[in-house]
Amino acid sequence: MSTSSPTATHLVLLLLSVLGLGFGSGYSHALKVPFRVNDVLPVLPRQIAWPVLNNLHAAVDLMPYYVGSVTPANGTIRWKGACFYDNEARIDFTHGDRDEPGLGGGVLYLKTSAAHSWTCMDLYVFATPYRVTWDYYFSARNHTLKFDSWEERAEMEYVKQHGVSVFLMPAGMMGTMLSLVDVLPLFSNTAWGQSSNLAFLQKHMGAKFEKRPQPWQATINPDEVHSGDFLAVSKIRGRWGGFETLEKWVTGAFAGHTAVCLKDEQGNLWVGESGHENEKGEEVIAVIPWDEWWALSLKDDSNPQIALLPLHPDVRARFNNTAAWEYVRTMAGHFCHVYVDSCAASICCKHVE
Numbered sequence: 001m002s003t004s005s006p007t008a009t010h011l012v013l014l015l016l017s018v019l020g021l022g023f024g025s026g027y028s029h030a031l032k033v034p035f036r037v038n039d040v041l042p043v044l045p046r047q048i049a050w051p052v053l054n055n056l057h058a059a060v061d062l063m064p065y066y067v068g069s070v071t072p073a074n075g076t077i078r079w080k081g082a083c084f085y086d087n088e089a090r091i092d093f094t095h096g097d098r099d100e101p102g103l104g105g106g107v108l109y110l111k112t113s114a115a116h117s118w119t120c121m122d123l124y125v126f127a128t129p130y131r132v133t134w135d136y137y138f139s140a141r142n143h144t145l146k147f148d149s150w151e152e153r154a155e156m157e158y159v160k161q162h163g164v165s166v167f168l169m170p171a172g173m174m175g176t177m178l179s180l181v182d183v184l185p186l187f188s189n190t191a192w193g194q195s196s197n198l199a200f201l202q203k204h205m206g207a208k209f210e211k212r213p214q215p216w217q218a219t220i221n222p223d224e225v226h227s228g229d230f231l232a233v234s235k236i237r238g239r240w241g242g243f244e245t246l247e248k249w250v251t252g253a254f255a256g257h258t259a260v261c262l263k264d265e266q267g268n269l270w271v272g273e274s275g276h277e278n279e280k281g282e283e284v285i286a287v288i289p290w291d292e293w294w295a296l297s298l299k300d301d302s303n304p305q306i307a308l309l310p311l312h313p314d315v316r317a318r319f320n321n322t323a324a325w326e327y328v329r330t331m332a333g334h335f336c337h338v339y340v341d342s343c344a345a346s347i348c349c350k351h352v353e
């Protein structure tokens with residue numbers, strides 16, 4: 001049994017290659033093959049499927065591909081899908097199912113054809129600023145997606161002008177689910193989740209982590225911190241740890257959050273940041289005392305890694321602390337959250353001179 005099993009596996013893989021690869025790309029439109037390898041791998045024995053699936057699918061397969069926006073004015077849009085090579089869509093407005101006059105709804109008509117195999121499917125995400133929905137298509141025919149009623153008049157006007165955005169998930173239903181295996185552990189608030197985040201950054205970003213000598217914690221003396229000094233924060237476990245890991249991967253940044261230090265006229269140290277959660281649960285711009293900010297960081301179960309980055313002496317000499325405080329007071333309490341943290345994007349990291 002031990003000698004025949006590898007041979008059988010090789011024969012199955014050879015058969016998959018002959019039938020599933022489509023006999024070369026030159027025949028892809030002339031001949032519809034019975035299946036493609038990545039369409040049927042999930043239903044094959046694990047010892048055959050999993051080694052190939054691990055190489056075919058990764059976290060990047062979760063990234064949607066924008067194919068276009070459908071508006072009543074632009075007629076029909078057309079594109080090539082991952083399964084169906086010929087697709088088209090249009091949208092019509094309807095009366096809707098609400099009593100509110102003039103609101104209405106809509107129906108998106110989508111036609112799929114020219115499938116590359118008999119076993120594939122296409123997965124789509126449809127979005128406006130007011131909703132996100134999805135659907136999948138397994139057969140070549142006409143499909144409909146109903147919007148029973150627009151959420152409000154603003155959504156109706158948005159769709160009239162900008163349309164419903166259509167995104168294709170290139171990996172398909174099964175590929176997307178398999179890619180989640182690489183991503184879901186990132187949000188676990190456990191040591192396993194923390195290890196998963198570090199491994200993800202190493203695998204997908206080439207990050208290198210060197211264990212620092214003990215003590216593993218350093219004490220920051222507020223007396224040694226100056227206005228304009230920078231705080232780089234990286235969370236590596238739990239809900240925010242997983243979010244920041246994906247944020248780093250997409251943007252190329254190695255810090256998930258930033259803040260800036262400011263000292264008042266009495267020499268007290270404060271921290272200014274965007275995305276600070278207030279008592280109402282709103283994420284706003286805030287300036288809070290250093291001791292309070294530090295205490296919140298120590299209690300944060302996402303295990304934030306915090307680096308204090310002092311300003312270069314030349315930049316510090318030009319930093320206008322009075323102007324910075326004036327700017328902070330005008331912005332405090334406003335909503336400002338950016339997905340790409342940087343000096344320019346964060347609250348007080350704007351270069352004030």
